[in-house]
Amino acid sequence: MTTALRRLRNYIDGEFRDAADGRTTEVVNPATGEAYATAPLSAAADVDAAMAAAEAAFPAWRDLIPAERQKVLLKIADRFEERAEELIAAESENCGKPVALVRSEEIPPMVDQIRFFAGAARMLEGRSAGEYMEGFTSIIRREPVGVCAQVAPWNYPMMMAVWKFAPALAAGNTVVIKPSDTTPASTVLIADIIGSVLDELGHSRGVFNVLCGDRETGRLMVEHTVPAMASITGSVRAGMQVAESASKDLKRVHLELGGKAPVVVFEDTDIAKAVEDISVAGYFNAGQDCTAATRVLVQESIHDEFVAALAKAASETKTGAVDDEDVLYGPLNNANQLKQVKGFIERLPAHAKIEAGGEQVGEKGYFFAPTVVSGLKQDDEIVQHEVFGPVITVQSFSDEKQAVEWANGVEYALASSVWTKDHARAMRMSKTLDFGCVWINTHIPLVAEMPHGGFKKSGYGKDLSAYGFDDYTRIKHVMTSLDG
Template sequence: MTTTTGPTAAVRRATDAPPLITEADLPPARHFIDGKFVDGSTQQAIDVVDPSTENVIARIPEATVEDIDSAVAAAVSAKEQWALRVPKDRSEVLHAVADRLAEHTDLLVRLESANTGKPLAVSRDDVAMTIDTFRFMAGAVRATTSLAAGDYAEDHLSVILREPLGVVGVITPWNYPLLMAAWKIAPILAAGNTLVIKPSEQTPLTTLKFAELVADLLPPGVVNVVNGYGAVAGARLAEHPDVDMIALTGSVNSGRAVARAAADTLKRVHLELGGKAPVVVFEDADLAATASSLRTGSFWNSGQECGAACRVLVHESVAERFVEQLVGEVRSLVVGEPTSGEDVEVGPMVSKAHFERVTGYLERAKAEGVRVATGGGALDGPGYFVAPTVLVDVPEGAEVAREEIFGPVVTVETFADEEEAVRRANDVPLGLSASVWTENARRSHDIAARLDFGTVWVNSHLVLAGEVPWGGFKGSGYGRDLSIYALDDYSRTKHVMHNHGR
């Protein structure tokens, strides 16, 4: 097997391409509260950086507790009237939102790639699923089901009501700024709630642009956007006594902090946290097809994906052949700035801090004797680029095999039999997603049932649909995004019992 000790990719640069965005494309650099853009309560601002070039492209206000309190007050004021709307009315608003986003697809794609460094293909997929999420929830809210009304105690008619929770606080991550906002906003609004969302301070632009685009479609106060850091703005949202639920997509540490802050008010908590997805490849798998699928499953969004296929467990009898196939795929990945071509597949890490985190994992792994099959380090700047990497000879329990690296890095381990494969796949603190690769149908059903992960794919990885739930077990949190299960999460049930005895 051929291996290399350093990065093999080169960053494709845009030499004469026009910039992705102009000043006119940017949203107002302010908070969005009670239906309008407003200044922050202080002059403190946060730089928004293009990770492909390291240039500052905007400056947004840094929220204080007072800013969060203002946004929550607006959401509280709007919640009664929004909750009283019948499902058909809320559905029509969500369809209008989807239509408005569809009209501005190109702008949203360019803005997302400028802020995150995503390849244009990834941003297009994000915007398309954002629109689909609003369309799905617009339909789903008109067809919710629950226990049929009936007499379950003699002479007493039971009716189950589904009610909004009230005000939901939302904290979204930097890896999918617009899409993760949609995964929260659409079901929250469909269920009849109002909300305050705090996007990541690193990638707020498409969330602010969303607010700008749909401001005339929503009553004031129904959706509020406040910029800022988690330690201040996020913490205040989580602890605020007038916030009925806090929903976060983010890191495990962020989830712990939010759950602790929410505890005093006993508000509901919805956490979609990290993942460390095992990819269990059996000896009868189609190795070429598996390696080809991991080109996307492992490196989509530059591996900055909580469901990424980042930890391969392959049967020892086919390990060498599989690694050769995988390395061939990874070496042919196109790394570059989003403006450098439609075929770019891998972009930069989102920030300098995250770039240093990912390269730190690689340096420690090499120092511990893990072998680099391809990639293995940073690529020349500017920009926060890391070479697509495959690490082999990874011992059981190694840091890179247990902790979420969240970059373009795949580790490869081997196993001897099914029992070992299942044990080692489950032996991580996170439980978001996994995949099984085999041509044996009985085995695929059995192994999938034994894997302790919220989503298990068979002979594919990272395929999502609005109709099916997304969420994890163990340290990956609780609650479900997408599907009718998300509507359940953002609703409460009330039992009303009528004595009709005569």
């Protein structure tokens, strides 16, 4: 006897629909390794329908005064709070995340971020109007770019959807968003929430659309002629493909593509406090975070003590069932990701040493033990490439110069942290570290008011903050003659 799978659907122009050709994919709960739902495998006809709906809804949404768009976003935030338990359940099943952590660490910041962008809608920035040529007045208009094609990742499907739709809608754009094929459930629920709010306040439901599907669906969205902007959070490879596809008709592109965050620990650091914070920042969400504290550089004088303390912290860190309030993280998101993490461990060079973990946990699901690997060199694969799992690597450096060289010596440049009691050193490091964020004596906190985004192969464009809002706008210069 088998349990019937729940049927998820696309959300297009205010209606939940199957794929036009009826194709579906199975959605697997990573905590059990078993399918619990089916989702549409959207193709060209579905993309056409969603883009047409967003395009038709754009003029009226664009022309709303900012205060009206703010009302919608504030109501969406309220509804997120009212339906929080539904969102928590969907995301936990989506990702195998511990229920208690979704409730405490995801719902509150998502609600706050939506409310932040509701306010940003009414704070359009531009240079002062004035006479910059005799007899003429110049003004700046900040306008929405149009329809936005957005692709969200599987590590934080619910929160990353918020990071994409909230600034886009606040700025006056309409949205077609695609969740990962492994995590569509919470985004489909978000569509129900947003659609109901748009209905209640008398706006077109075509303002927000959700397409489920795979990479081909995402490619069709990016290459479609309607969107003026494509936004993706994903791998470097995916970002390069999006940039190439978008270049064919010069779409604006917004890319957040991963990281390999250096965590630079100097000898004057409080080791116990640093280990406590770094282990949480490295293992939270099973290390499936582009900013995760997974590449630690420790000054050689405290290396052995630090590694011993970190290995002990790893051994005390718990992964497990979604309803266990003592676990820090759940499973890896999918079978392919588990295979990738295992592969990094299997290919470790002979000089590397596994200080803790290094193996799969449990008989079902995709759980992996909190892991510490020491003895690594700068050019080792596991140092240079993103593992995206609960694996913290440790290298030993001699001085500040070498720390900077090794910290910057990767292709990614999203986030970093420095651990020291020396203020001057912290300021020097914050200047020389080539990353979009530098934390000092902490790692991973984010706030809606500050930007999140990187350099180099971590992509370009900012999420969160007024900078993230600005990315979803375009600038127009209007000049008028004073001669009448």
